Amino acid sequence: MADLNPVLTGRQPASADPVDIARALIRCPSVTPEEGGALAYLEPLLRAAGFVVHRVTLTSPDTPDVENLYARFGTKGPNLCFAGHTDVVPPGDAARWRFPPFEGVIHGGLLYGRGAVDMKGGVGAFIAAGLDFAMRHGGPDGEGAQAPGSISFLITGDEEGVAINGTEKLLRWLADRDERIEHCVLGEPSSRAVLGDMVKIGRRGSLSGTLTVHGKQGHVGYPHLAENPIPGLVRLLAGLQADVLDRGNDHFQASNLEVVSVDVANPAFNVIPAEATARFNIRFNDLWTPETLAAEIEQRLRTAAGNEVRWSVAFEARSSDSFLTAPGPFVELVVDAIADSTGQRPELSTTGGTSDARFIKDYCPVIEFGLVGSSMHAVDESTPVDEIQALTRVYAGIIARYFATFGR
DSSP, X not given: OOOSOHHHHTOOOSSOOHHHHHHHHHTXXXXXXXXXXXXXXXXXXXXXXXXXXXXXXXXXXXXXXXXXXXXXXXXXXXXXXXXXXXXXXXXXXXXXXXXXXXXXXXXXXXXXXXXXXXXXXXXXXXXXXXXXXXXXXXXXXHTTTTSSSEEEEEEESOTTTTOSSSHXXXXXXXXXXXXXXXXEEEOOOOBSSSTTSEEEOEEOXXXXXXXXXXOBOEETTOGGGSBOHHHHHHHHHHXXXXXXXXXXXXXXXXXXXXXEEEEOOOOOSSEEOSEEEEEEEEEEOTTOOHHHHHHHHHHHXXXXXXXXXXXXXXXXXXXXXXXXXXXXXXXXXXXXXXXXXXXXXXXXXXXXXXXXXXXXXXXSOEEEOOSBOTTTTSTTOEEEHHHHXXXXXXXXXXXXXXHHHHOO
């Protein structure tokens, strides 16, 4: 078996083994925002194969500094980028795991560990596919001069966190350097039941808000001297959800509003509270923008409140737009590569939550394809070893088809 931690030995593995790479990454405790050794492991591995590697630490006030990595093999376009993250969510109670969450144990054909699915397994797969591409097109001395284009990796340590000092800023850093990416494959776990059954070609947007109904605090025995905000809050929430926002379209399911908390911060039984609040999130399709959706919410609240309920609503500043990578040559070559390698003709989907694709889409077309995501963020997170190997073959097929289609 190849060395699991070449950064400690100073040498590159004899072959690009995606499982060895994934295991080495899992052994790095890179819980957001800690780098945990993951990028330090990848840097010499990529440099030895001829990649130009940049480690970029990005900062913002009142947020942790985050280390990121951008690496490129080749100097000419088109530049096909594989994007992902090495940060992971906390493992929780390690005693509940069958195997320690940061040991990368293989048992019964499964690779166990925090990040095995989301998404160190996927990173291992696309790194291995990229290393194989570099080995075929010049290695450490050729610098990719004879390659039909460039392969790059954009890897953040902030996807599972607030996502402020990660992909969004790293893309701006690249743009400031006149570094161009033509297309991107984001290796998030997109498959639903079996590898290859789903590709994400877009995502719904996200808009969060806090609704506050204003009353007047008082004694429950003297309700005429107070104004209870809770009935008003119930009334307004009913008004928000009385009608569907839309019925979806060919590429997107219907938008949905979910109330995620209701609070009056009142521990007493004999006090009418002064305020009642509700927090909500809306996942919306391309029939809306954050601005038009906020206007619709405010109109529904005004209608429900009439002149009887005093209210205010505040929307979170970091909303995200929906987006769609329209079916065309790029999407088709990805689908064909998946079908040829797995026998699955994937569904083109825009379902699920948000991802860093919401930032990438502002710079180039992006699709998401990766492992089956059933155990991500769970205790005993794991993925089949042969699935990581199969994903590597798909990524290699995407690379071959990409340069056959877009190469110069």
